[in-house]
Amino acid sequence: MEEILDRISAEIYSNSYVVIDGFIEEEFRVALLEEQTRLLNEGKFRQAAVGTGDKKQIRTEIRNDQVLWMEADQLTPLQAAYWDKVDQVRKAINQRCFLGLKSFEGHFARYPIGSFYIRHLDQFNQVPHRVVTVILYLNDSWSQEDEGALRMYFPQEDGSERVEDVLPVGGRLVVFLSGEIPHEVLPTKKERISITGWLKDID
Template sequence: MENLLDHISSEIYQKSYVIIDDFIDEEFRGELLAEQIELVRQGKFRHAAVGKGGQKQVRTEIRSDEVHWMDSDDLSPLQKTYWEKVEEIRKVLNQRCFLGLRSFEGHFARYPVGSFYKRHLDQFHAVPHRVVTVILYLNESWSSDDEGALRMYFPQEDGTELIEDVLPIGGRLVVFLSGEIPHEVLPTKKERISITGWLKDID
């Protein structure tokens, strides 16, 4: 785990993002997915909103996913185990990258068939305290035919952009600086499940 944490911190420092395959084992991935399915069955998911506070609203032309926020004071045993893994990432990023990260917030994210999230930044004027985005995919299987990639944009000095598409393969972890990398979720042809969260510089 220590070598993996070193790799994560090195890539964030040098490139602002990192992709880790098989961050969790298949058994744990399956357990988290089963918990998510049960939460859906219980009606715990809600349409995701955009904006903050009084400006918050559901706008399905911008994003059409559904979310269930996790309560850091009332985590299930599985959620607590994942929280502890993210805590290790928080510590190493503070040690190596001096980001001043103090807390984590996260939710299960469900993208039904045909849903998407248009290009955006995770850190903006209404949510300035999100410093690092952390996404863990829980899908049972995924291929390029299923689409639904995370598309990341990398602005270049000459005004052009490089694009990298990341398939939401189960067990894959994506970590990036929230205020630096514009991204979107392309329309998916299969239900798409993740835990999406943010390391923040406030408690």
């Protein structure tokens, strides 16, 4: 784990993002996926919205995934175990990058077949305290034909953009600076499951 944490902090420092395969053990991934499935079957998920406060609204032309927010004081044992791992990531990034990260918020995210989330930034005027985005994929299997990639955009000095697509392979962790990397979820041909969250600079 120490080697993984060192790599995460080093690549966030130098590249603003990192992709880590096999971040969690397979048994843990399966257990998290089974818990997500149970919560979904219990009707706990809700249509994802955009905006916050009075400006919060469901806009399916922007995103049409479903989410279940995790409450920090009501975590299941599995969720708490994952939060502990994210807290190790938080401490490692703080030690190397001095970002003043203090807390984490996150939710299960489910993209049904055909769903997507158009290009956006995770940090904007209404949520300025999201500093680092942390995504863990829980899918049993994934291939290029399933599509549904996370597409990230990187501005180049000549004014162009470099594009990188990351498939949501189970156990894969993606970490990036929330205010620097525009990204989108491309339409998926298979149900797509993750835990998506943000390390914040407030408690």
